[in-house]
Amino acid sequence: MNLDQPNILRKLAAASALLAAIRRTGSFSAAGADLGQTQSTVSHKVQALERAIGFQLFERTTRQVSPTLKGQIICEAAQASVDALYEALNRVDHLNTAQETVLTLSSSLAMKWLVPAMTRAQERGLQISFQISDALSDIGAAGQPQVAIRFGVGPYPGLHAELLTKCHIFSVRSTSGRSLSGATAAHPARLLRDSRAESDGTALGWEDYLSKADLTVPSFETGAEFERSDLALQAAVAGLGHALGRTLLTETDIGGGLLVVDGPAVPVAGRYWLVTTAEHAGTQSYAQVAAWLKSEVEHSDKILRSHLAR
Numbered sequence: 411m412n413l414d415q416p417n418i419l420r421k422l423a424a425a426s427a428l429l430a431a432i433r434r435t436g437s438f439s440a441a442g443a444d445l446g447q448t449q450s451t452v453s454h455k456v457q458a459l460e461r462a463i464g465f466q467l468f469e470r471t472t473r474q475v476s477p478t479l480k481g482q483i484i485c486e487a488a489q490a491s492v493d494a495l496y497e498a499l500n501r502v503d504h505l506n507t508a509q510e511t512v513l514t515l516s517s518s519l520a521m522k523w524l525v526p527a528m529t530r531a532q533e534r535g536l537q538i539s540f541q542i543s544d545a546l547s548d549i550g551a552a553g554q555p556q557v558a559i560r561f562g563v564g565p566y567p568g569l570h571a572e573l574l575t576k577c578h579i580f581s582v583r584s585t586s587g588r589s590l591s592g593a594t595a596a597h598p599a600r601l602l603r604d605s606r607a608e609s610d611g612t613a614l615g616w617e618d619y620l621s622k623a624d625l626t627v628p629s630f631e632t633g634a635e636f637e638r639s640d641l642a643l644q645a646a647v648a649g650l651g652h653a654l655g656r657t658l659l660t661e662t663d664i665g666g667g668l669l670v671v672d673g674p675a676v677p678v679a680g681r682y683w684l685v686t687t688a689e690h691a692g693t694q695s696y697a698q699v700a701a702w703l704k705s706e707v708e709h710s711d712k713i714l715r716s717h718l719a720r
Contacts, residue, residue: 421462422484428455429467429488436474510537511699514549515559517542518640522659527706534702549687557699558685566683570691572700574682575657575707579614580718581625581673582646582655582664589672590652593629600633600651604642607654614678619654622676643669658682661710664717671717682707 422429431441438456439449460467467481477485515524520540531538549558549569565571581590593599601616608615620627633651636642639659646653647668655669656678663669684703690696 418463421459422488423491425455425459426488426491428452429485430492432456432468432475433477433485433489436476438475510539511556511695512539512541513557513559513699514541514543516544516561518638518643518659519559519561521640522643522662523710524706526662527709530706530709531702534698536698536702538699549685556686556690557696559703560683560685561680562683563679564681564683566685569685570688571683571685574684574703575711577657577678577680577682578675579619579654579656579678580660580671580675581619581623581652582643582660582669583652583672584647584649585667585670587646587649587652587670590625590627590630593627595629598629598631599627601630602633602642602645602651602653603635604637604639604654605635606637607639607656614654614676616654619673619676623674625673657714658707658710661713665713671714675714675718 428441428445431444432438432452435441435444438452441447442449442452445452456467463484465480466478467484468475468477513524520542524540528538543558544560549556559574560566561577564573583589588597588599590599603616614622619625634645636645639656642653643655643659643663645651647663652672655664655671660669664671684700686696
């Protein structure tokens with residue numbers, strides 16, 4: 411190893427753009443024009459670099475400049491360095507100017523909360539596309555979603571996560587359905603079950619909810635079981651029974667007169683988190699999307715509070 415290699419590496423790194431330009435144009439004068447330097451300046455820089463590294467980089471003729479065998483190896487490395495810097499600059503520029511944000515979230519959250527809110531995103535000038543997924547492993551990978559909304563206890567190590575909102579559950583039914591307190595042996599309340607929410611530890615089943623809410627139902631029976639919250643809620647809209655509503659999943663239907671809150675709100679361990687990479691978290695595009703999502707949380711909260719108070 412050359413004892414002066416660190417100094418040589420610094421000189422080569424400083425000259426990488428110049429070497430790449432000479433290799434690309436085949437001329438000191440053309441390379442100088444690309445870099446805003448004179449032919450004489452380029453020639454002197456190359457000569458100084460050759461003296462420092464101890465071998466000739468280019469063969470010069472009156473008509474062209476071509477790399478020597480050793481010069482070809484150095485120039486290829488210089489070009490790779492310049493290409494990497496261009497790619498890095500493009501990535502940085504994309505972070506700040508990206509027109510579209512890819513948002514990954516559960517199907518229930520998309521259908522029941524954010525699809526109805528897309529007009530307000532458009533009014534803010536946002537371009538957002540959805541991908542349905544509950545996985546976080548692909549966040550930040552090339553071509554993969556930039557931002558995720560996740561429901562869980564959090565946080566998410568290795569990623570930037572901020573709390574969107576805490577979560578409560580409450581009984582809901584269709585506007586034409588009987589209230590829980592009005593159930594009778596002849597007309598028992600039919601309790602629709604969300605099997606995924608009950609089994610993943612983030613929410614509550616009916617037994618826990620009734621106990622924590624201190625609700626007594628005179629007569630009830632188990633209704634259909636669903637693996638997705640939006641399906642259970644849609645069944646309630648259709649009048650098939652009572653479902654356990656959840657923060658953000660029910661406010662659109664409640665505000666639209668499709669569902670009625672029929673029990674107090676009970677907090678659960680699961681929360682809604684906005685998750686992205688540390689790199690993307692500092693961009694303007696992320697800040698704009700986060701501001702929109704937080705405004706939608708406030709919008710939903712106002713709807714729910716007004717109906718819980720009745």
